[in-house]
């Protein structure tokens with residue numbers, strides 16, 4: 001503890017990849033407990049924050065079709081697209097239903113065979129196996145009226161991209177629930193290839209402080225290693241059933257990250273043999289479709305703090321979000337705003 | 341949206357478990373874990389992703405209750 005408070009070595013920059021860590025860092029006032037020489041920055045840790053406006057537009061278009069119901073998680077509803085949000089489309093009469101589990105599509109589709117249920121399939125490794133399970137169950141039940149509009153992303157290639165393009169980030173606090181699926185071992189190549197420490201930790205204040213301590217120590221000792229401080233929850237090999245489900249239905253492809261652009265092999269799309277479950281859409285130029293002035297791209301790569309965005313708190317608030325980082329409960333801008 | 345919440349399985353029928361989250365009973369798919377009645381599981385989007393030890397589950401529940409205040413107000 002005193003080590004972190006009194007640290008006077010060279011400045012270190014640590015990225016917490018996951019929005020739940022960001023929330024806990026604020027709740028527990030962790031920034032005030034550690035030396036200003038240790039800078040904690042928020043990463044792209046929320047699938048909602050990195051979903052491009054073009055995807056929202058595609059979802060709105062789908063929901064406006066006859067005999068189609070769009071199923072979405074609640075946190076997507078307020079994200080602005082170029083033609084408004086899903087919430088606005090719903091208010092104007094589009095068929096949009098908020099779900100808590102994609103598996104709800106099974107019952108809905110069985111009950112209304114003449115309606116097509118399109119699942120807005122957004123998520124990281126944590127959520128992808130759930131979509132894979134949905135497909136397995138649709139195939140088993142012979143359901144043909146469920147499809148996926150996918151914007152699925154994987155965190156590892158994005159972390160590799162950040163390591164390459166933001167070399168002054170010295171170490172990473174890994175996303176907890178993504179790691180439950182991928183396993184701790186998935187970070188080893190990143191640590192080795194980019195020469196930076198990666199630490200997996202729980203969400204409590206003492207977990208985060210222990211992780212920050214560990215990361216600073218590893219940086220100072222020049223040991224670019226993976227350390228798992230959350231072994232009760234994150235296993236070395238992850239969840240093999242979930243990994244197998246992902247590999248059965250999905251294959252890596254380039255993906256568009258809002259505010260960042262395209263990152264090769266950082267997404268997952270349906271394999272060719274399952275393409276009939278896919279609702280295709282044009283990804284568009286994801287940088288050109290962002291709200292003017294929104295600096296989400298710089299926020300999620302740690303180049304600026306949310307409060308440095310000129311729109312923050314003035315034009316952009318949780319009730320009138322300009323960018324997805326303000327919408328999501330785990331978005332950096334939203335967390336900063338609620339804890340001003 | 342990657343948050344997963346711990347709960348306790350109180351009944352199982354096939355691949356579906358009734359999971360108790362702070363008194364709310366919710367149907368949860370158990371295909372991805374080996375778990376039975378009395379086990380604590382980490383649940384995301386209606387699916388159990390991992391079996392948890394009881395004290396780990398309780399610590400997490402406590403924490404998420406606190407974090408909810410941060411993200412929801």
Ligand code: SF4
Nearest residue numbers: 295296309316323333
């Ligand atoms: S404050 Fe709003 S406009 Fe600025 S980066 Fe965050 S979400 Fe985008």
